[in-house]
Amino acid sequence: MEKEEKSLSLLKEGERLDVLKRENIQIIQSSTVFSFSLDAVLLADFANVPRKRKATIVDFCSGNGAVAFLLTGKTENPVIGVEVQDALIDMARRTVQLNQLEERVSFLHADINEITQLIRPDSVDVITCNPPYFKDLPSSTKNDLGAFTIARHEILLKLPELMEQTSRLLKMNGKAYFVHRPDRLLEVLDAMRANRLAPKRIRFIYPRVGKEANMMLLEAIKDGKNEGLHILPPLYVHDENREYTEEVQAILFGTE
Numbered sequence: 001m002e003k004e005e006k007s008l009s010l011l012k013e014g015e016r017l018d019v020l021k022r023e024n025i026q027i028i029q030s031s032t033v034f035s036f037s038l039d040a041v042l043l044a045d046f047a048n049v050p051r052k053r054k055a056t057i058v059d060f061c062s063g064n065g066a067v068a069f070l071l072t073g074k075t076e077n078p079v080i081g082v083e084v085q086d087a088l089i090d091m092a093r094r095t096v097q098l099n100q101l102e103e104r105v106s107f108l109h110a111d112i113n114e115i116t117q118l119i120r121p122d123s124v125d126v127i128t129c130n131p132p133y134f135k136d137l138p139s140s141t142k143n144d145l146g147a148f149t150i151a152r153h154e155i156l157l158k159l160p161e162l163m164e165q166t167s168r169l170l171k172m173n174g175k176a177y178f179v180h181r182p183d184r185l186l187e188v189l190d191a192m193r194a195n196r197l198a199p200k201r202i203r204f205i206y207p208r209v210g211k212e213a214n215m216m217l218l219e220a221i222k223d224g225k226n227e228g229l230h231i232l233p234p235l236y237v238h239d240e241n242r243e244y245t246e247e248v249q250a251i252l253f254g255t256e
Contacts, residue, residue: 010094020066022254023073025099028091029064036066038237038248039179039215040130042205044070045251046217047128047177051075055125058082058169060112060162065092065105067128072104081107082115084157112157112165124169127176131162159184159191167195170222178220182213198224203232208239 011017015030029035044067049057055077059068062081071079083089089109096105108118166176176197180188182204192199197220205215213234239245244252 010098020069025069028095033087040066043067043130043179049075049126057126058124060129061131064088065095068105079105082110084111113161115165116168119169121168122171125174127166130179163191163195167197167222172223174222176220178218180216182216192220196223198226199229201230201232205235207237209236
């Protein structure tokens with residue numbers, strides 16, 4: 001009862017509590033800003049982070065912190081989230097407080113284009129990022145709410161800038177993990193290679209068998225060799241009954 005009262009006391013108007021079930025973390029969300037979805041969960045699962053070996057781990061475009069919180073189930077290292085939007089960083093920090101994760105997760109309220117003012121270049125071992133997917137084009141259909149627009153469109157952070165700042169922060173042989181849209185694959189690969197990031201693994205995500213891929217997961221290594229790119233087996237989200245596949249259930253809930 002005491003924990004429930006504490007949880008409710010940390011919520012603001014319009015907010016709700018969801019649960020990251022495999023990690024047993026309550027996370028604060030709101031329908032008035034961009035909430036995390038399956039892409040964040042799949043990204044955190046895809047990322048290889050050192051469990052015990054000392055490492056600096058940073059999550060770009062952290063939103064309300066979903067990927068950063070999910071990574072706590074994979075590493076004993078602290079995770080640093082970076083988010084530019086006021087409302088989202090506030091929610092993420094209250095989630096830290098709610099779950100008593102002060103020693104495990106912290107958040108920087110910062111523009112990624114200025115991140116080297118806060119994090120030293122060539123000092124990070126792993127970066128994860130669930131970035132804005134859509135170009136900032138005049139023809140783009142944009143939600144009137146600024147939080148949605150910034151989260152979905154490259155208004156404050158364009159793809160080349162993202163890859164530049166990722167490369168600047170990573171150590172040599174540091175790894176970066178991204179989730180993005182398949183229709184931008186060539187742009188993503190070009191931006192990576194222009195910034196000393198060698199793509200090493202790609203996995204395409206399909207809503208179900210017979211449908212086109214609607215997400216992709218990518219791993220890159222700073223100053224890695226150009227050869228050795230692996231296209232991994234497809235991941236199907238739903239089966240023929242429109243239920244989560246066994247693999248996705250295991251990712252979401254920790255079941256085998």
